[in-house]
Amino acid sequence: MAYWLFKTEPDTYSIDDLQREQRCGWEGIRNYQARNRLRDSVQQGDTVFIYHSSCKVPAIVGLAEVVRSAYPDPTQFDPQSPWFDPRASQDAPRWVRVDVAYRGHAEHPLTLKAVKQTPQLAHLELVNRGRLSIQEVDVAAAGYMLSRLNVLT
């Protein structure tokens, strides 16, 4: 059981969208380090903090759970998709996705600003490796964040 932080732009796909759908494929990851983590480390049953980026108040806004481990991201094969990758083939897929299920909104979202100001969280990749879209969260930080977020289920 591990903890992760997945970033998403709420204008594209928000925690509200996930609540509506209850479950979705986390697709469109086109960064090798993020892909490698999805493929090699993210496992069914892991807990995911959902983070809204590129928006007015960047923040951790809720929780999800990994319900299917990595498999080829179908959008790489779809010429209509913004994530189409002509270098990928069915025989040699380049990108993977996992499926996640909605677990709840945070009663108290944790803003990036608050994360940076919190000594227990200042080491997070969110602070130091902001651009990585699949981030590791250690158990201690995860416990602390869960207590702050008060996720409503």
Add this chain to the structure above:
DNA sequence: GCCAACGTTGGC
């Protein structure tokens, strides 16, 4: 909308 930081590409 700016721009710093960082990731990717491709010529050599």
Add this chain to the structure above:
DNA sequence: GCCAACGTTGGC
């Protein structure tokens, strides 16, 4: 395999 040029991300 280096590294310059270029593209993207994302906080501000």
